[in-house]
Amino acid sequence: MSGDSAPFNLTHHFLIAMPGLDDEMFSKSVVFVCEHSERGALGLIINKPADMPLTALFHKIDLTLQRADLLEQPVFQGGPVQTERGFVLHEPVITGGPEAGESLYASTMTIPGGLEMTTSRDVLEALSIGSGPKRVLVTLGYAAWGEGQLETELGENSWLTTPADHAIIFDTPADQRYDRALGLLGLQSWMISQQVGHA
Template structure:
């Protein structure tokens, strides 16, 4: 990367797939970026469901689901990388007397902007026993971009970007998240249709 180029940091942003993006994993997707730096980017797709419920996932690892509020939640397809591994995006858990970057769970990335992403089983154990973070989104797999790859895709107008809104992640039904994320930019998907404006 040339020294005079301006680096962008899209951590805690949404990537919204442009209508022309036809890749099976990413078509009409909204990706929450957990990390973006000069080495690349890592994110979770927040609007593609799997057929697996959270209850069934916990059952596979011999855990009950002790929280009524999560009974009907589906596990999401977070991206094409490590699709056999769970990723939990959640509100931070405040520990009395802990340092700012200290989390309640073993393998947690604290995301500037206010969320955490945990890959260790202890967060699922807490949820199983009726505790854990208040708001959670569980995915299998994640999305990643190598050095300069995301910047290149942005230059090709593959993605729109906007500051992430946790309400879209946790409070909006999965099937409405794409339109809701677009709405953060004041757009509707039809406005960007590849066929729009052709006579």
């Protein structure tokens, strides 16, 4: 036995930025981690609306959004990587028939914990005709960490972590998601100073 601890996996967790993290994109951000392995991590910032409603995004790609429940929803800044590309975080669409359990869409990552992240246009086409996943969050861009990078940032007290709560992603106003995510840890933003961990 080498004594090494098993690698921890933050898939389906929130990363909550500590006050000392003053990067423009990540300051006061809540990141939903879609994938975390020894090769690195991929996530979507869920609380930074871009200056664009979903209707405008659909217009840009020659679709009309037919879902009344989504008309007022903003597109989010998902992170600094591939900011021209759309990423759709959504609940799985349950299908019957022989392919039950498979995603309906061409390019979907199944996230353990009950969500999917789709990058193919077909999910937007489904929304444009009034169907598609019931609850969605659409981002432009994503956040990525290389091998060991997220672990280093955690060691530097840049992030707090907690298992993700779907209600915060889909049902909580964007400007309340940071405080709600902290609340999962029993914290409020005034309790965490910029000096935490820097004795």
